[in-house]
Amino acid sequence: MDDSVRHGGELAFHAISHQYESAGRTTPVLNDVSFAIPAGSVACVVGPSGCGKSTLLSLAAGLMGPTSGRVDWEGGEVRIGPNHHIGMAFQQPGLFPWMTARQNLAVGLRTRGASRQDANATADEFLDLVGLGDFKDAYPNQLSGGMAQRVGIARALALRPRLLLLDEPFAAVDAFTRLKLQQDLKALLKRYRPTVMFVTHDVPEAIALGNVIVVMSQRPATVLRIIPVAPKERNRASVEYARKLAETLACLGVTGDGEHA
Amino acid sequence: MPPMIARIHAIVLPLLGLALVLAIWQGTVSHYHLQLVVLPPPLAVVKTLFALLGSVAFWHDVGVSLYEFIVGYAIGLVLGIALGALMGEWRAFRVAATPVVESLRFIVPFAWIPLTILWFGTSYVGKIALVGYAVFFVMVVSTARAIAGVDPVLSRVGRVLGMGPWQLAWRVHLRAAAPTIASAARAAAAVGWIAVVAAEYIGASAGLGLMITNAASSLATPTVIAGMVVIGLVGAAVSALVRWVSLAHLDY
Numbered sequence: 001m002d003d004s005v006r007h008g009g010e011l012a013f014h015a016i017s018h019q020y021e022s023a024g025r026t027t028p029v030l031n032d033v034s035f036a037i038p039a040g041s042v043a044c045v046v047g048p049s050g051c052g053k054s055t056l057l058s059l060a061a062g063l064m065g066p067t068s069g070r071v072d073w074e075g076g077e078v079r080i081g082p083n084h085h086i087g088m089a090f091q092q093p094g095l096f097p098w099m100t101a102r103q104n105l106a107v108g109l110r111t112r113g114a115s116r117q118d119a120n121a122t123a124d125e126f127l128d129l130v131g132l133g134d135f136k137d138a139y140p141n142q143l144s145g146g147m148a149q150r151v152g153i154a155r156a157l158a159l160r161p162r163l164l165l166l167d168e169p170f171a172a173v174d175a176f177t178r179l180k181l182q183q184d185l186k187a188l189l190k191r192y193r194p195t196v197m198f199v200t201h202d203v204p205e206a207i208a209l210g211n212v213i214v215v216m217s218q219r220p221a222t223v224l225r226i227i228p229v230a231p232k233e234r235n236r237a238s239v240e241y242a243r244k245l246a247e248t249l250a251c252l253g254v255t256g257d258g259e260h261a
Numbered sequence: 262m263p264p265m266i267a268r269i270h271a272i273v274l275p276l277l278g279l280a281l282v283l284a285i286w287q288g289t290v291s292h293y294h295l296q297l298v299v300l301p302p303p304l305a306v307v308k309t310l311f312a313l314l315g316s317v318a319f320w321h322d323v324g325v326s327l328y329e330f331i332v333g334y335a336i337g338l339v340l341g342i343a344l345g346a347l348m349g350e351w352r353a354f355r356v357a358a359t360p361v362v363e364s365l366r367f368i369v370p371f372a373w374i375p376l377t378i379l380w381f382g383t384s385y386v387g388k389i390a391l392v393g394y395a396v397f398f399v400m401v402v403s404t405a406r407a408i409a410g411v412d413p414v415l416s417r418v419g420r421v422l423g424m425g426p427w428q429l430a431w432r433v434h435l436r437a438a439a440p441t442i443a444s445a446a447r448a449a450a451a452v453g454w455i456a457v458v459a460a461e462y463i464g465a466s467a468g469l470g471l472m473i474t475n476a477a478s479s480l481a482t483p484t485v486i487a488g489m490v491v492i493g494l495v496g497a498a499v500s501a502l503v504r505w506v507s508l509a510h511l512d513y
Contacts, residue, residue, distance in 0.1 A: 111422050111423040111424055
């Protein structure tokens with residue numbers, strides 16, 4: 001099976017509303033959210049903290065169902081439970097501390113039915129890809145924050161998911177590492193072409209990685225705008241980039257030239 | 262501190278502490294001219310200890326106490342971890358089990374000794390039940406708490422990787438909670454060992470506790486103290502063993 005290039009499918013949210021119940025109180029987080037991510041493209045979802053972006057990811061992953069509305073993957077409703085088309089990475093690396101880097105990558109592959117040998121081979125391949133070839137036998141407490149985050153992303157990619165869900169995966173690493181990780185991720189996505197839903201609160205990051213930016217409002221969140229990003233707008237030295245940045249920030253309610261009167 | 266001196270400190274300081282206790286002991290005996298029956302000097306106890314080490318009856322007593330302890334400990338450990346894990350995983354079960362666990366766990370094992378003698382006489386079974394009981398409650402409470410305290414991110418990761426509820430419970434939650442459970446197992450070993458000896462003091466047909474009460478009633482005080490030393494040494498050895506096993510596999 002040649003799956004070095006394996007295109008993703010379409011992910012679509014239809015009129016999603018969601019609320020959390022806790023201690024007798026109802027907190028609405030999503031209000032009539034609809035948008036679709038075309039097969040193989042990268043959508044970056046930006047919005048204020050706590051606006052329900054992570055909830056959208058959990059719905060897309062089938063970790064839970066929406067209060068109303070439906071989430072479709074390739075035209076069929078996403079079912080709750082283990083979904084083998086997804087890979088997901090989080091703000092924290094979430095590595096199992098009792099496993100080496102290789103075992104952390106292999107465990108998901110094994111769960112999804114790969115033989116031990118295949119799982120280890122794939123794990124090694126993806127650790128090489130993220131530049132951690134020398135750390136295959138290292139335990140998470142022997143890795144730096146940035147390295148652990150690479151392992152977390154490699155673990156998601158090693159599953160060769162057709163839908164990659166990223167929940168602020170670079171938010172907890174330093175600014176320089178973040179830029180490096182963004183670059184690496186971009187190269188990897190070019191190679192594997194999954195459909196990607198990338199939640200971030202960093203607008204420059206969204207412009208750097210997204211084909212579209214989905215701008216969400218405060219909670220209960222609705223979609224304010226969907227902004228397409230053209231390749232030339234990703235050049236940080238360009239006027240186009242500056243315009244895109246201003247446009248997206250304005251959408252989020254941030255305006256002005258940054259100078260105080 | 263240079264490593265050489267650090268190493269000397271590591272050896273000399275504990276010996277110094279031990280020597281101080283022995284000196285106070287010997288000093289007390291000499292100063293008050295205490296009789297052997299009241300408080301034997303350290304050397305007499307050491308002599309008795311060596312005599313005991315050569316006696317078959319002594320090893321039988323040690324064997325009985327260890328047997329009761331090991332069987333009871335294993336039963337309490339397995340049942341306690343299993344029930345604690347169920348409480349950690351399954352909300353409805355936790356709510357149902359909490360009142361029972363909370364009301365029973367403050368009844369110390371020693372309070373059960375009269376009943377166990379009534380039910381099981383002086384046989385092994387009563388001691389095993391008592392150790393099991395003591396260990397069980399330490400393990401239930403700490404296992405439930407350890408599982409509830411597992412980083413929720415690890416659960417989400419497990420689910421995203423495609424694990425079902427059983428795999429998640431077994432391969433993620435229990436595994437992530439294992440270091441905490443292991444340190445509870447060490448504490449439980451101490452509690453269990455104390456329970457065995459205490460139960461033997463009150464009613465037993467063999468064991469270290471019985472050996473000591475028998476020696477006391479025949480005024481063989483050096484044997485009493487030698488027995489106490491053995492109890493301490495075995496307890497420390499058991500605790501060190503549990504620690505060694507858990508550190509070898511659960512150092513994260």
